[in-house]
Each structure stands twice: as structure tokens, then as C-alpha cells.
Amino acid sequence: MSNVVNHRSGLMLALCLGTAPLAAAPLNEALKPLPAVPVLDPVKVELGRQLFNEPRLSVNNTLSCASCHQLTSGGADNKPFSIGFDGKPVQINTPSVFNASLNFKQFWNGRVDTLEAQVEQVVISPVEMGSDWNTVVHNLSTLPAYQNAFKQAYPDGVTASNVQNALATYERTLLTPNSRFDQYLLGDTDILTTQEKYGYQRFKDYGCIACHQGVNIGGNMFQKFGVMGDYFKARGNPLESDLHDASAKTLEEAVDVMFKYQLGRNPSQEDKDLIIQFLKTLTGEWAGKPL
Secondary structure: OOOOOOOOOOOOOOOOOOOOOOOOOOOOOOEOOOOOOOOOOHHHHHHHHHHHOOHHHOOOOOOOHHHHOEOOOOOEOOOOOOEOOOOOEOOOOOOOOOOHHHOOOEOOOOOEOOHHHHHHHHHHOOOOOOOOHHHHHHHHHOOHHHHHHHHHHOOOOOOHHHHHHHHHHHHOOOOOOOOHHHHHHOOOOOOOOHHHHHHHHHHHHOOHHHOOOEOOOOOOOOOOOOOOOOHHHHHOOOOOOOOOOOOOOOHHHHHHHHHHHHHOOOOOHHHHHHHHHHHHHHOOEEOOEEO
16 A cells, blocks of 8 residues: 555544534535435425326336336446337436436436436437327326326426426435535544545545546536547447446446546556445435435
8 A cells, every 4th residue: 555644634623611512524625525405395396206206208108217217226227228118228328316416417418407308308218218298298187196286386287397397306305415425524534444534545646536526526527538548449339329338347347447548547456445445435325214
């Protein structure tokens, strides 16, 4: 292990006679803790939750948002490429819906700015849900339960924009705060092991933090994949749709690819292991339970 000083901000705790100690101050880091789950209109959130699990959004009533974005599986699914309404795999690995509201763009290629626009595109995608918004609105409008739910949430009832807004409102509640690293950033510096702290230091020293920073540890800028080498040429079979190809089966493999093609560096196995230990501290909670 190289001689790197363990990074740990000094915290001043005033212990005054007859008073409780001051709360630990948040650390001044480029990475920021996830915010708390926002308090939004509960009627719209519940409607959005129902729509998230509604297969009538797809052309043949077989696919819901939850089919690919499984909240019990990290907000994605266990497939390299999710299955569309027609039973065929899509071309790009499905991103997690968790914390998606914190990304500055939506979709891997960043082609829309909002969750509402993302919903609008997925429903009409010829390889995902394959439907159209007139059909979706008609199908939902024929169901008394949805008629009543939309009237409670929106004065104009069932419309395409209201479906999109309800879904986006629900998705904005799908944050996963309170990871051990979040707690560390908030001042609980004892919650990480020494090895995990070394891993965070390596994460910064090697330059991973140049792209993976901010509140979502990424998702706030565009970056070229293959800064230090042509990944797709080396892999072979370059495709028009290449963005996230699901070729790394493990976190360890993904770290290796990033070192080679993004950083152009060859770290020791020990340093890679430390970084992976740090990365595993990023898993937070959803609905009050660890993911």
C-alpha cells in the first residue's frame, strides 16, 4: 500500500460543563450526501405509484415501469438488457430508477431533461412499451378507479401530461439516502472502516472523482467513454446504440474497465480492492430499509 495519509476532516467538539456536545459538522467534500426524500402531494405520489405498476401503459398490456425498474432489485432488473413489449431485448442496459431525479439529464444518452419527458418517450418507444398517448389516456379513462384517482389529483382528470406528472412525482420520492457514506459525509467519521476510508482516498487520488462527484456521485455532466483508449474498438462489434452495454458482470470488472479506458492507469490489486470496499459503502436505504 502506498503511503497515503488517511483523509479525515478534523471535527471540533466543544465539551462544556453542563452542556451536551455539539453535533458533528458535515465534511467539506466534493461528494455530497443524498437529500432526504421530498415531501410531495401524497395523492399524486400514490397515483404515480399505481401507474408505475400499471401494464396498461404498454401497447399489449404486458409491460409496466416496474417490469424493468424493479424496486427490490436496485431499481433496475437482473438482465443485461430488459425485455420490451414484443418479447425482444432492448439495446441498452436499463439504468436504475433510484435517484434518477437527481441526474441533470435522463436516459443514458441524455436526450431529455426531465422525468416527465422520460416517461413520455418510454411509452411511445417502439422497442419498450410500443404504445401511444391517445391509447393510454383512453384505456385509463375507462376505469372508474383511475377516473376517481385523477380527479382527486388533477382538476382536468386523465390526460397525457397528468399521467407523466404523476409518474414523475412518484419517481422523485425514490431516493436512497442514509448510506454509511452519507453518514460519514454528515460528520460520523467513525462509521467507515480504515480500509473504506483508504478506498475513498484512492478514489480521489486516482481521479475517479473527476467524473463521479456531486450529490449523486455522477449524473451531472456528459463524459466521453474511452478517454484513454477506444473501448468499443477493443471490445469489437461497435454498434450505433453503444452507451451502456452490460458487458461488465461484476463491480470488479467495471472498475478494471474504468481504470484502463478512462484513467489510463494500472493500479495495484490492493488499491482496486480498497476502492471497491469504498464503493460498497454507497448503498443506501429505501422505504426505511437497506437496499
